[in-house]
Structures are given as structure tokens and as C-alpha cells.
Amino acid sequence: MISIVDGILATLIYILASFVLFLIGKYVYQIFHPKVKVGWELVENDNLAFAIAHVGYFVGLLLAIGSAVMGESDGLVNDLIDIGVYGLLSVVLLNLSLIVNDKLILSSFDIKKEILEDRNVGTGVIEAANAIATGLIVLGAIHGEGFGAGGPIITAIIYWLIGMVILFITAKVYNWITPYDIHEHIEKDNVAVGVGYAGAVIGIANLIRNALMHDFESWYITLEDLAFNITVGFIFLPIARYMTDKILLPGQKLTDEIINQEHPNVGAALVEAFAYIGGSMLIVWAL
Numbered sequence: 509m510i511s512i513v514d515g516i517l518a519t520l521i522y523i524l525a526s527f528v529l530f531l532i533g534k535y536v537y538q539i540f541h542p543k544v545k546v547g548w549e550l551v552e553n554d555n556l557a558f559a560i561a562h563v564g565y566f567v568g569l570l571l572a573i574g575s576a577v578m579g580e581s582d583g584l585v586n587d588l589i590d591i592g593v594y595g596l597l598s599v600v601l602l603n604l605s606l607i608v609n610d611k612l613i614l615s616s617f618d619i620k621k622e623i624l625e626d627r628n629v630g631t632g633v634i635e636a637a638n639a640i641a642t643g644l645i646v647l648g649a650i651h652g653e654g655f656g657a658g659g660p661i662i663t664a665i666i667y668w669l670i671g672m673v674i675l676f677i678t679a680k681v682y683n684w685i686t687p688y689d690i691h692e693h694i695e696k697d698n699v700a701v702g703v704g705y706a707g708a709v710i711g712i713a714n715l716i717r718n719a720l721m722h723d724f725e726s727w728y729i730t731l732e733d734l735a736f737n738i739t740v741g742f743i744f745l746p747i748a749r750y751m752t753d754k755i756l757l758p759g760q761k762l763t764d765e766i767i768n769q770e771h772p773n774v775g776a777a778l779v780e781a782f783a784y785i786g787g788s789m790l791i792v793w794a795l
Contacts, residue, residue, distance in 0.1 A: 518584055525588060526577055529595040533569040533602070540603045549624065557623045557632030564636020565606070571643030572598035575650035597661060598646050601668050605642035606635070608672055613638065613679045616691040630694045630702030637706030638675070641713030645671035648720030663724060671716050674738055678712045679705075685746045688767050700766040700777035707781025708745060711788035715741040718792045740791055748783040752776075756783060 538546065549558040576594035610619045614634060622628040623635065649667030682705055683690050693701040719737040724730065753762040756779045761768075765776035 521584065522577055522587070522591070525591045525595075526573055529573045529576070529591070529599065530566075530569060532596070533566075533573070533599045536599050536603055537565060540607070544620075544624070555624070555627050557627045557629045560629065560632035561623055561635035561639070564632075564639040565602075567636070568602055568639035568641075568643030568646075569599065571640070572602045572646040572650075575647040578651055593661075594650050594664070597664065598650060601646050601649075601665070602639065602642055605645075605668075605672060606639060609635075609638040609642070609675070612676050614691065614694070616695070622695070626697070628694070628697050630697055630699045633699065633702035633706050634694065634709075637702075637709050641675055641709045642671075644710070644713040644717040645675070645720070648717035651721050667720050667730075670734065671713070671720070674716055674734075675709060675713065678709055678742075681742055681745060682708045685749060687763050693767055698767065698772050700772035700774045703774055703777035704766060704780045707777075707784035710781075711748075711784035712738065712741045712745075714785070714788040715791060718795065737791075737795070740795075741788065744787050744791065745784065748787045749780065752780045752783045 538544070544558075546562065549555040550562070573595055575598055576591045614631070619631060619635065622631040646664075646668060649664045649671065679690075686704075688701070690701055690705055694705075715737040716734065719733040720730070722733070749762065753760075757765065757776055760776070762776060762780060765773035766780075
């Protein structure tokens, strides 16, 4: 009976520690974005684009914090120390990732202007997807046990950097396999284009998470796993798009539905996004 009570108390303490980290993540976001009035955008301005981006940040934050909470127990005190250290690292990496994504992936225009002034929902969807993708990468980078030279924190940061590079490449590959320019149509407030891209980047991030989440053995094994997972993912992207076009949307052209209509078909883009994310899940289960 005592062990059950102790287990319940320990669980409550872990949950409380997670809520504290979540609260810290909320304030760290404000530090990184001092000019953004979160409450005003959500409540007074009814800014859907910002709401989507901000919820995406919270989902990414939840995944990142989960990396510090998951795993076998090493004693309550040691667990809380790990949650504090790796939880704070996760929060910082997630917020740094948003800056990196804004500067590299959607570099053709001003993200903040598109979301805060133009209320561009497509941009909000992509910002949310980037946050969720980063959360998945941080989850994989921090969850695995063992570490290379420099210690576990350095290993996690290197993992994160590798993940950021792969996300950048993913954006380029996705833009290459689509018969239209993502940046051009996102700037035209095309939500469907943003949804399709979101599925692709989250799907690839899930494969990165899968490759990083095992216990560290050597950099060679880690990079080999990453290369295999990402190669499979990049090969699958155009296949998934073709399957969406020919099987999931029979009789219709996906490109026509997304960019060649007066009102882009967001539903068709959701089907495309599902194909990418669902495919990545099937690949992870099969590997």
C-alpha cells in the first residue's frame, strides 16, 4: 500500500515539474518575442493565424518537455534534476528553432508581418508545423541514453543541430517535388499550401525523432540510422503525393485543388498532409 501511495505522489511531482516547465516555456517565448502581445492577439484581435502558430508552439513545447520526463526512473531527486536540466534545455532549443526556421525556411518574407499584420493563416500553419517538428526532434535528441564526447548536453545539442539542417533540406525537397513555389503561394494567403507543407515537415521530423531516440552507441551508428531514415522519407514524399493524387483523391488533380481554384481546397491539402504523416508512422513501425 505504501509503495502505491509513493508511486502516486511521485507521479504527481513529475506532473507538477512538467507544468512548471510548461509555464517557463510560456515566459521564455515572450522573452524571445518581446514585441508580440500574446493576450491581445488571441483575445482582442481574434488572430487565427497567430492562434494556430501559438498552439503549435505549445504542442512542440509539450513534446520537448516530454523528452525530459520520459524514461526509466533513477530516483526522485535525480529524476527532478534531469527534468530541470533537460527541460530547460528543451525550452531554449525550441525557441531558438523558431528563429532558425523563420530565417531559413520562410526567408522570402517577414513571418511576423504575415502572421501579426496580415493574419496569414497559411503562414501560421507552417509556423505551427515547424514548432511541432522541432519538438519531435528535441524529443528524440534528449530521450536516448548514453552520450558522445562532450557529455549528454553537447550530444543533444549536436543532435538538434543535425535535425535543423535536415528540416531545412526537407523544405527544399518539398518545394522541389511540388509544381508550384511554396513561398509565393503562402504569401498569397493560400492555407492549403501551408497545410500540405505542414504534413511533410512533421512526417520527416517523426523519422528524425525515430532515428535519434535510441540509446547513443557511436556517431557512426547514429548518422547511419539518420541517413537511412531520412533517405526513406525523402523517397516516400513524392510517392505519398502521387498516392494522394491518384488514390486518395481519385478523379481530381491535387495541384488544381490546392492552387488553381478561386478558393483553394484545404480539405484536399489535409488529405495530402495525412499521407505524409501516416506514411512516416508506417515507416517507423516497419523499421
